[in-house]
Amino acid sequence: MALWGGRFKEDVAAATQEFGASLPVDKHLYKQDIAGSKAHARMLAKQHIISQGDCDAIVGCLTDIEGEIDAGSFSFHIEDEDIHMAIEGELTRRIGEAGKRLHTGRSRNDQVATDTRLAAKALAHDLMQANLHMREALIGAARDNEGVVLPGMTHLQHAQPVLLSHHLLAYYWMFERDFHRLTAAFEAADASPLGAAALAGTTYPIDRVAASYEMGFARVICNSLDAVSDRDFILDLHFACSTMAMHLSRLAEEIVLWSSSEFGYITLSDAYSTGSSIMPQKKNPDFAELIRGKTGRVYGNLLQLLVTCKGLPLAYNKDLQEDKGGMLDSARTLSQSLAVMAGMISTCTFNADVMRAACEVGHLAATDVADYLAKKGMPFREAHEIVGHLVLVCEERGCRLDDLPLAVFQEASPLFGPDIVSSLDIDAIVGARTTMGGTSPSAVREQMRLVRATLVADEAYLEGISSLVPMGEGV
Template identity: 45%
Template sequence: MKLWGGRFNENTNKDVNDFNSSIRVDKRMYKEDILGSIAHIKMLKAQNILPIDSCKKIEEGLLYLLENIENNNIQIDDDFEDIHSFVEYALTEHIGEAGKMLHTGRSRNDQVALDLKLCLKDNSKLLIKDILDLLKAIHEKASKNIDTIMPGYTHMQKAQPITLAHYFLAYAEMFKRDISRIEDFFKRLDEMPLGSGALATTTYPLDREFVARELNFSKITLNSLDSVSDRDYVIEFLSILSIIMMHLSRWSEEIIIWCTNEFNFIELSDEYSTGSSIMPQKKNPDVAELVRGKTGRVYGDLVTLLTVMKGIPLAYNKDMQEDKEALFDALDTTKLSLITFTGMIKTLKVNKDVMEKSAHGGFTNATDLADYLVKSGIPFRKCHEIVGEIVLYCIEKGICISDMSMCELHKFSKVFKEDVYNEISLENCVNQRKVIGGPSSYSVKIQIKELERLINNYKL
């Protein structure tokens, strides 16, 4: 059944029907469509637009549909054009002619906008929960690795010693920002579009604020043209998903590197690894690789909708039907990536000794050696030059700075004293960095406490 057709003399071509249909994608919004319809019919009853008995029958019929679809007693028929036409048809089949009154005072244009917003309101909260689960895993790993020393990198070259806790908490900051982006997005999402009609509202005395209250929207949209042609909220949500995936992908790249024999910083659980069909020794980080790969897929969904919307005139155009396929693909991909990635983080094993040994190489304490000279009154730029010459000397000798004798150090500066060896120890290099935000145990414990506060106090 179609919600239109009186103007047409011929049936729609079968291929056009299939091409035009969106039910295979939008049927997942059956709950939102029914709840929106219940709010709409309650308003029509309150405004005396429809007979009270008809409204009561429609509301009871919609509740019946919702219960039976959720219990799999009613199957959604993919032969319908969209979920809206299926719900109206199923309702009419169940309660009779009164079902045909449901669409009074609304269009599919404002109806689908409402369904999408209701769907995103629910899924925004679920997405935050998934991110919080990952933050809990990060908190657990960071708490156990406050003193696990590892090399920090810039340009993928060893730079300065940090701790694994400091590293994990860097990603916590990224995902905390993702939550704040979702919260900020929710403010713009929380505007109720129903009542906008096809583009110019209606002559019926609708009470849009009534519907907004019924569906827990904080306000109504103010322009009917914009209400039905706006997909900014979908694009913004896809942007947020893309950023989340970018964060997961960056971390995945490092996990893949860290799993190599050359690094051997971590070992993934067998539950989150796969093998090779030909090489029996292989243990592949497929979860991390798939997250990295699926990031491009989510980016593609964002670009898809940006491209669809870039040339669309006001108000609704059929092009906009493409929004849901891109949205749901990106949402499902991101949620599954978050859930799987979290399990991988929870179960990975840290090779602490390997990390610390690696931090001893690469002259990660060179900056601290320069700072030691600065404290003796030598200008930093001169200290930088001296330490650069020391590093070159060590490279030629095949030794570390800490391996140099006092006699060797004095060849570069007489300022050096025996206390220099303590100053450039990795433990000191890390724990003297007490500036808030740094890798010292003092600073890291503050970061862990803040993360714990966010996790414990967050109300979904």
């Protein structure tokens, strides 16, 4: 008979027992469950609700159980239903009456909410660490490829030349924003529901604040109904994961394109490529494709929880048992994807000559030629039309803008002079973009300074919250 079976005459059917069990998923939260139970036991003893002897027996036995789970020698049974019952049941078998007193003043409802919040904090923390490593890889690639120029694109068409370091740092800023979404998810989870009991609080003189601080929570949830039913903090983590997965997918798409024969901008390391079972010559960007493909499952986990929560009345409902699997899956997927992407970026070869040669295709100087006329007093829209005509001339002649004789430029507009040649030089075009956030070498150097400053600040934040997730390993 289950620990809650006093009101029942018979056990649940075998089929429903397996259907209702969450143990296969929430056993991964054993460290969080044990940490919460230890804090609860110590608080009960401090408040003289249980004896100090019972508290010592509970804490000591929980430590033993944790060690056995760590070592893989603890036996889980599906009839235990969930991690909470598995641990409490074993605790009671080992220390008897003292184990039965652990659940005084709490319910599985606030217990599971506590475990889930502790897990969400740990997962957000670990993802922040992986995010920092990803950003370090982008900084390293940008630094090592200083001065390399490639065609910047819009609509996947050649547009204007940019520095490769500038292009890579665009992704850095995406992941920097992702870091702060993770901090928001961490802080949303950083509130203790323990002591809310089933939904209405408890009649025992517990100290919720003391227990919350011992578990590393920053605050206590003020409403007991909200404490046991809220899963917004998981949605926050899902959204942070989904946005970061989207950024990874965009970068993965560029890796797939850039490593193709048509582009040839990069050569992937053998360690981050695979071959074909039938075509000996193939070197496939499989891992970039997998990162791109895994984005769908991360999005799906977000939608699953949104749909689960959309119609739930207060307070706790069994539907919320479905809250943890997607959270663990998305965090694990993102952690692996970040590590693989960082490895790909750090080990690939950027083919500078190929990128430079590509800048000779697509008339990348066209905007600067129009700016040349505008700076001499011609309205930009008129300058745009004239340069568009010159590009058409190039297309008809099968040449580039810098192949046109000066006479052709002057035929299009008398404002063109011999100095138009400098507006056609790729390096000069890149170097002229000196405004903040531009692609010139000087602007990118300033951007690198800002990038390093944000990395240092985020590393300091992560170090500051590390003490608040002492049971983070093992989620």
